[in-house]
Amino acid sequence: MEHPPEILPVTGAWQPTDPAGHRQFAALGSMDLEAGGRLPVVRLAFETWGELNADKSNAILIDHALTGDSHVVGKAGPGHITAGWWNEVVGPGLAIDTDKWFVVCPNVLGGCQGSTGPASLAPNGRAWGSRFPLLTIRDQVEAEKRLMTQLGIPHWFAVVGASLGGQRTLEWAVTYPEDMDKVIAVATGASTTAEQAAWCHAQLHILELDSNFKGGDYYDNPPGQGPYRGLALAREIAHTTYRSPKELQERFGRDPGYREDPLSGGRLAVQSYLDYHGIKLAKRFDAGSYKALTRAMLTHDVGRGRGGIVVAMSRIQAELLALGVDSDRLFYPNQTHQLAELAPKGHAVVIHSESGHDGFLIENDEVGQVIGAFLNS
């Protein structure tokens, strides 16, 4: 496997996805966490688009996926335009029309793009690292609820999220059923399945096995000695689950990598592809956050302490759209149908894509059409 260049700093958290500085920051006080830990200082980074109307009825919350961030739409800065992760779904005249809606997208609690996470400084002035407490999806929603209050938003017209963001979306709808009119839960489920947990488990072990990870206390490592290999390998596993077997076969088959001969120690093209995506993530993401968010994903169960999923989902008052991808082998379409069946006002749409779970980031036309129609219905 290729190694990232030696000039990399210890953590990817340094690399802003928003170099033009559009992010804002909310100080949200201290938080006692569901699993018993405590964060004495909680901060969320967030971005907004559009204008909140006079009666404050047009706000939409968007929750990003595992390695996403607040930068859902690109913005022009001095001499450049930064790319957003849902550029073709959110924006003026698009499905989530920022000429009409006031869109808020926070970086998740535990993340590495400005919100409090393992790379943040603990009270003793050093990075939290291994001391960062176990976060749950509910804690992440609690932080977002505080952000809503601080922004003076009394009600969301809609809460929208995909994958890990969809898990937060569902937790929002169950915990605060009166806070929204509509919920859009994309490529997600009511609780983490055993198979999803199994994929997370192997990734967590791989991170721990990187000798540069040091249990999470690597923030003082010399530059270039971060846990890149562990993070990249975890991403390779995850990325395989984000794509469909059919797509991988049709795109790569048994093709060799560029100028590589598999019979002389070279890689197949699919190996090169995974290495590329692993390294790409290692360059931009913090391994500590990857661990914290993966562990949060393992905690996801809207039914915990509420009498199970069926009872919990029955609390939802908002109209719910569950949007799935037919080739998703991480969040199966049957999870999408289950959400629509269990929510009192639920609808399911499963779109076609060859790309698996990542279809929600790729099939922008169809995703946009379905979301736009639901928001405007």
Ligand SMILES: CC(=O)SCCNC(=O)CCNC(=O)[C@H](O)C(C)(C)COP(=O)(O)OP(=O)(O)OC[C@H]1O[C@@H](n2cnc3c(N)ncnc32)[C@H](O)[C@@H]1OP(=O)(O)O
């Ligand atoms: C909701 C969120 O918040 S997600 C946050 C942002 N998104 C992510 O982190 C997801 C990571 N990225 C991805 O999963 C994908 O790139 C997506 C979903 C964004 C787009 O998918 P696709 O358009 O199908 O891109 P694909 O998976 O083919 O990757 C393309 C890249 O792989 C590279 N690539 C393709 N084949 C090979 C190969 N055989 N060897 C090496 N590299 C390869 C391409 O050169 C391209 O590089 P680039 O990204 O620097 O342009």
Ligand SMILES: N[C@@H](CCO)C(=O)O
């Ligand atoms: N590509 C997405 C997939 C997880 O939903 C991400 O990295 O966040």
